[in-house]
Amino acid sequence: MKNIDTIKEKLKNVYYPGFSKSIVDFDFVKNIQLADGTATISLVITSSAVEVEASLREDIAKELASMGLKANVIIDKPQAPKQSSNSQSGKNIAPTVKNFVMISSGKGGVGKSTTSVNLAVAMAMQGKKVGLLDADIYGPNIPRMMGLDHKEPQIQGQKIVPYEAYGVKVMSMGSLMEPGQALIWRGAMVMKAIEQLLRDIIWGDLDVLVIDMPPGTGDAQLTLAQSVPVSVGVNVTTPQHVALDDSRRSLEMFKKLHIPIAGIVENMSGFICPSCQTESDIFGKGTCEELAKEFDTQVLGDIPIEPSIRVSGDTGKPIVFIQPEVETSKRFMIAASKLWQTIENSQADNSSIQPTIGGASACSTAGAKPASEKPAHDGCGCEH
Numbered sequence: 001m002k003n004i005d006t007i008k009e010k011l012k013n014v015y016y017p018g019f020s021k022s023i024v025d026f027d028f029v030k031n032i033q034l035a036d037g038t039a040t041i042s043l044v045i046t047s048s049a050v051e052v053e054a055s056l057r058e059d060i061a062k063e064l065a066s067m068g069l070k071a072n073v074i075i076d077k078p079q080a081p082k083q084s085s086n087s088q089s090g091k092n093i094a095p096t097v098k099n100f101v102m103i104s105s106g107k108g109g110v111g112k113s114t115t116s117v118n119l120a121v122a123m124a125m126q127g128k129k130v131g132l133l134d135a136d137i138y139g140p141n142i143p144r145m146m147g148l149d150h151k152e153p154q155i156q157g158q159k160i161v162p163y164e165a166y167g168v169k170v171m172s173m174g175s176l177m178e179p180g181q182a183l184i185w186r187g188a189m190v191m192k193a194i195e196q197l198l199r200d201i202i203w204g205d206l207d208v209l210v211i212d213m214p215p216g217t218g219d220a221q222l223t224l225a226q227s228v229p230v231s232v233g234v235n236v237t238t239p240q241h242v243a244l245d246d247s248r249r250s251l252e253m254f255k256k257l258h259i260p261i262a263g264i265v266e267n268m269s270g271f272i273c274p275s276c277q278t279e280s281d282i283f284g285k286g287t288c289e290e291l292a293k294e295f296d297t298q299v300l301g302d303i304p305i306e307p308s309i310r311v312s313g314d315t316g317k318p319i320v321f322i323q324p325e326v327e328t329s330k331r332f333m334i335a336a337s338k339l340w341q342t343i344e345n346s347q348a349d350n351s352s353i354q355p356t357i358g359g360a361s362a363c364s365t366a367g368a369k370p371a372s373e374k375p376a377h378d379g380c381g382c383e384h
């Protein structure tokens with residue numbers, strides 16, 4: 001049967017280039033009309049890249065041909081950027097921020113927020129003007145981790161003043177929602193929320209804005225890459241091979257969006273016994289080195305499992321600030337310096353940030369090589 005619904009269903013096979021989500025799921029299809037064996041499809045997309053448009057036209061024509069229909073595709077897209085900017089659309093909706101760092105992970109619970117907090121505070125301790133944006137609208141944890149939960153945001157005119165904690169300007173969707181409020185986020189709402197967090201917060205002049213993303217690759221990542229020039233991406237993972245498989249997906253996404261990869265943080269890498277300070281493997285250790293090589297990047301740091309990291313997160317006292325003398329803090333400080341170095345060296349420009357067309361999608365793990373196996377042993381065996 002050929003009607004608007006079956007055509008829409010077919011268009012779910014057309015993925016937005018570089019992403020594992022269809023143009024229907026991204027809500028880019030604005031109108032479908034059918035007359036005399038021709039389907040007229042109207043799209044509104046946010047990328048100005050010629051190759052994105054060409055790829056979409058080709059894929060849509062192919063899908064409609066399989067239904068015996070001709071395609072008439074009308075694409076509404078932004079003007080190609082004139083000035084140099086490395087955001088996917090050429091936009092920069094937070095122009096007072098010099099650099100944007102996207103902190104990503106393939107899956108949840110690997111320590112993205114912990115890493116975002118400690119890298120942001122570490123860079124501030126190293127003299128940079130730093131902001132921290134909690135873009136994890138599904139599970140905003142930054143307010144608690146920065147000791148800012150239950151604080152009311154200040155409004156100035158139509159805009160929101162960020163909080164300040166440990167020398168870092170902070171804002172989170174969590175601070176703008178009622179506590180415990182359950183929101184079902186649809187794609188378009190996610191995009192709007194991320195844009196607002198960038199546009200409607202008075203960030204002021206910042207050297208760097210560290211952005212804690214929701215896990216995985218989806219609307220939030222795409223919106224961010226289209227709203228501001230992302231200087232570098234950082235991937236956080238735990239060392240188990242199953243986690244590394246997921247990390248590959250998010251590293252692939254950086255590649256597809258031509259976001260330079262600053263490096264990988266191997267979190268929960270070994271366990272430092274609080275009693276005897278012996279370090280032992282639990283989830284494995286050192287597995288990220290191979291992944292880093294595969295993506296031509298570096299390991300920014302191996303962060304051990306340390307009970308005080310969890311306590312510092314729960315109590316809103318970042319470990320780098322509160323206990324700068326411990327091994328973990330030293331490793332975060334080194335990771336922050338390495339990150340800053342790559343930001344300074346990053347020369348992404350607008351022409352290089354457009355998504356790549358062809359080949360595997362951003363979320364494909366096809367061809368991924370497993371990292372080498374390393375034997376793990378349990379606990380440190382101390383007597384305490």
Ligand SMILES: Nc1ncnc2c1ncn2[C@@H]1O[C@H](COP(=O)(O)OP(=O)(O)OP(=O)(O)O)[C@@H](O)[C@H]1O
Nearest residue numbers: 108109110111112113114268304305306309310313
């Ligand atoms: N190296 C570590 N040692 C001990 N605890 C850790 C470590 N890293 C993270 N944690 C703890 O693990 C939990 C998950 O970490 P975190 O919230 O940073 O992960 P996440 O990737 O942001 O999770 P989500 O995907 O849910 O946002 C937190 O309670 C945190 O304090």
Ligand SMILES: [Mg+2]
Nearest residue numbers: 112113136141
């Ligand atoms: Mg988190």
